[in-house]
Amino acid sequence: DTVLTQSPALAVSPGERVTISCRASESVSTLMHWYQQKPGQQPTLLIYLASNLESGVPARFSGSGSGTDFTLTIDPVEADDTATYYCQQSWNDPRTFGGGTKLELK
Amino acid sequence: QVQLKETGPDLVQLTQTLSITCTVSGFSLTTYNVHWVRQPPGKGLEWMGAMWNGGGTDYNSAFKSRLSISRDTSKSQVFLKMNSLQTDDTAKYFCAREDYYSRFDYWGQGVMVTVSS
Numbered sequence: 001d002t003v004l005t006q007s008p009a010l011a012v013s014p015g016e017r018v019t020i021s022c023r024a025s026e027s028v029s030t031l032m033h034w035y036q037q038k039p040g041q042q043p044t045l046l047i048y049l050a051s052n053l054e055s056g057v058p059a060r061f062s063g064s065g066s067g068t069d070f071t072l073t074i075d076p077v078e079a080d081d082t083a084t085y086y087c088q089q090s091w092n093d094p095r096t097f098g099g100g101t102k103l104e105l106k
Numbered sequence: 107q108v109q110l111k112e113t114g115p116d117l118v119q120l121t122q123t124l125s126i127t128c129t130v131s132g133f134s135l136t137t138y139n140v141h142w143v144r145q146p147p148g149k150g151l152e153w154m155g156a157m158w159n160g161g162g163t164d165y166n167s168a169f170k171s172r173l174s175i176s177r178d179t180s181k182s183q184v185f186l187k188m189n190s191l192q193t194d195d196t197a198k199y200f201c202a203r204e205d206y207y208s209r210f211d212y213w214g215q216g217v218m219v220t221v222s223s
Binding site: 031033035037041042043044045048049052054086088090093094095096097098099100 | 141143150151152153156164165166167200202204207208209210211213214215216
């Protein structure tokens with residue numbers, strides 16, 4: 001299975017720029033997606049195919065990468081961005097998710 | 107509008123079988139794939155399996171032969187059935203739509219299932 005590795009947690013101040021990384025154990029081309037999950041809610045799609053912003057998602061969010069290394073950037077971070085962020089690949093079977101990065105605001 | 111809603115039991119006894127229904131609206135099961143994803147309390151997301159729009163299925167090998175996914179297109183429903191439940195199957199179970207970009211663009215609210223001894 002394709003293992004996706006994310007840093008477990010980050011803490012930033014509002015207005016700062018934050019990058020969340022996701023490293024795949026094998027190439028996933030650009031079939032990488034990013035989701036935001038707030039406590040008690042279902043995940044919501046932020047970025048698809050590595051760098052495409054989902055409709056309705058603020059332009060503060062952006063994604064980049066291909067192959068095995070991917071990044072989700074939030075710039076500037078707002079208080080409402082407190083959440084856990086997951087990467088997910090759909091290039092290899094089975095679909096897999098990263099362990100999630102919990103973003104906290106200082 | 108697109109909606110997915112999971113319905114199922116809150117509590118299942120140890121070693122028993124879990125059955126959850128995902129009822130969808132706003133799209134056809136013959137056009138889009140529907141996946142099952144679960145999340146134990148305080149933990150991350152785990153892909154369980156899929157119902158392809160053509161009627162085939164795919165499963166995470168972690169669940170071996172315990173898991174079965176089926177559908178009733180006339181009722182716009184996808185079913186998850188998993189047997190031999192253990193306490194570590196306690197989780198929130200989500201269904202999600204996968205579109206032609208292979209992204210999970212819509213999710214249900216999930217159903218929290220506790221496995222009790």
